[in-house]
Amino acid sequence: MERARLVLAHAAVQRVADLNRVDLLHVKGYALDPSLRYEGRVGTDVDVLVRPAHVQRLVMALADKGWKHYHGFESGSPFEHAHTLLHETWGYVDVHRHFPGIMAHRSDAFERLWADRGVIAMGGLTCAVPALPAQRLILLLHAARDRGRGPRDVAVAWEAATCEEQAEVRRLVAELGAEVAFAAAVGGLEDYRDRPEYLLWKVQVEGGTRIEEWRARIRVAPTYRSKARLVLRAPLVNVEHLAVVLGHRPTRSEVVREFFARPSRGVREEWRRFRRRRVTR
Amino acid sequence: MSATGFRQPDGVAAHLEEEFVFVACVPEGPIQVLDTVAAIIWEEALAGDRAGLAVRVAERTGAEASEIHADVEAFVDELVSRGLLAENL
Numbered sequence: 001m002e003r004a005r006l007v008l009a010h011a012a013v014q015r016v017a018d019l020n021r022v023d024l025l026h027v028k029g030y031a032l033d034p035s036l037r038y039e040g041r042v043g044t045d046v047d048v049l050v051r052p053a054h055v056q057r058l059v060m061a062l063a064d065k066g067w068k069h070y071h072g073f074e075s076g077s078p079f080e081h082a083h084t085l086l087h088e089t090w091g092y093v094d095v096h097r098h099f100p101g102i103m104a105h106r107s108d109a110f111e112r113l114w115a116d117r118g119v120i121a122m123g124g125l126t127c128a129v130p131a132l133p134a135q136r137l138i139l140l141l142h143a144a145r146d147r148g149r150g151p152r153d154v155a156v157a158w159e160a161a162t163c164e165e166q167a168e169v170r171r172l173v174a175e176l177g178a179e180v181a182f183a184a185a186v187g188g189l190e191d192y193r194d195r196p197e198y199l200l201w202k203v204q205v206e207g208g209t210r211i212e213e214w215r216a217r218i219r220v221a222p223t224y225r226s227k228a229r230l231v232l233r234a235p236l237v238n239v240e241h242l243a244v245v246l247g248h249r250p251t252r253s254e255v256v257r258e259f260f261a262r263p264s265r266g267v268r269e270e271w272r273r274f275r276r277r278r279v280t281r
Numbered sequence: 282m283s284a285t286g287f288r289q290p291d292g293v294a295a296h297l298e299e300e301f302v303f304v305a306c307v308p309e310g311p312i313q314v315l316d317t318v319a320a321i322i323w324e325e326a327l328a329g330d331r332a333g334l335a336v337r338v339a340e341r342t343g344a345e346a347s348e349i350h351a352d353v354e355a356f357v358d359e360l361v362s363r364g365l366l367a368e369n370l
Contacts, residue, residue, distance in 0.1 A: 004301070004312070005312060007303075008303060008305050013308070015307040065309070066308070087308075089311055122294070124294055
């Protein structure tokens with residue numbers, strides 16, 4: 001039943017896209033090529049990578065058809081890559097404006113993936129999906145920040161791939177500027193210590209404190225203006241996230257309490273890490 | 282799909298899994314579940330012409346076509362009225 005709901009959810013999102021002339025690629029989950037799936041790998045939501053110029057149109061169209069805002073781009077993840085919406089029948093959809101790890105210009109990257117797209121039927125509707133090498137790469141980039149399912153995905157998408165299939169992925173990695181995240185997934189991350197995004201991926205792979213994560217986000221921000229915006233935003237409470245944790249829209253006093261709790265939590269995490277380092281020396 | 286039978290309309294999604302058909306108008310929903318005989322009628326409605334529908338369903342269910350003809354016709358009319366099937370006229 002859950003599989004059926006998700007397949008139809010893909011179809012529902014595709015229908016909204018079709019009616020609004022939105023280009024999108026269905027990625028991961030039940031849109032994955034069967035060769036990249038394995039027993040027990042179940043999807044939980046719909047992930048779509050949208051032509052950047054069409055993102056806002058899709059988000060508004062989904063909202064118009066009953067999807068509710070859940071997480072905005074800036075509050076969802078350190079990569080600020082997806083807007084999450086929730087529908088009472090179709091569940092969650094992650095509208096990606098880019099895919100974490102791909103550093104090429106967003107429009108160029110989408111165009112590259114779109115040019116090689118394939119199609120599958122989901123619920124009888126025609127849905128565009130990335131070509132198989134791109135699916136393999138997207139799964140690997142995601143595996144780098146998924147410590148639960150990641151190793152199994154790497155085994156299927158990379159270790160079980162033929163030399164030719166691996167070469168196709170490596171060509172795509174170079175074209176999309178995805179070297180650092182790719183290395184975070186398959187090994188060799190330390191070769192990229194000089195890249196701005198290195199620290200962010202290191203935190204993803206090894207874990208890190210809130211302060212380390214924010215430091216990494218600031219380092220990868222492309223302009224001084226965006227760095228400043230991050231610095232200003234870092235101490236603020238993520239109200240949307242807090243609402244999810246509390247199970248209700250936080251009251252003003254809950255937001256205030258969280259405002260003061262976050263920095264002290266961050267300091268406590270740093271202190272614990274500092275002590276661990278001292279003990280292990 | 283048959284020229285004189287039925288088709289899945291634009292804006293309807295359907296997914297077959299085991300003996301069930303999950304079907305919905307998208308994006309509105311809700312999901313409707315057709316099981317056993319209902320699922321067979323759905324599949325056969327899309328597979329051939331309307332005139333032979335009861336016979337095809339009978340072949341798969343072991344029933345007599347003459348006995349189920351009226352019920353099958355009523356059921357596909359119901360699916361059409363709900364917008365889940367469209368008839369090729």
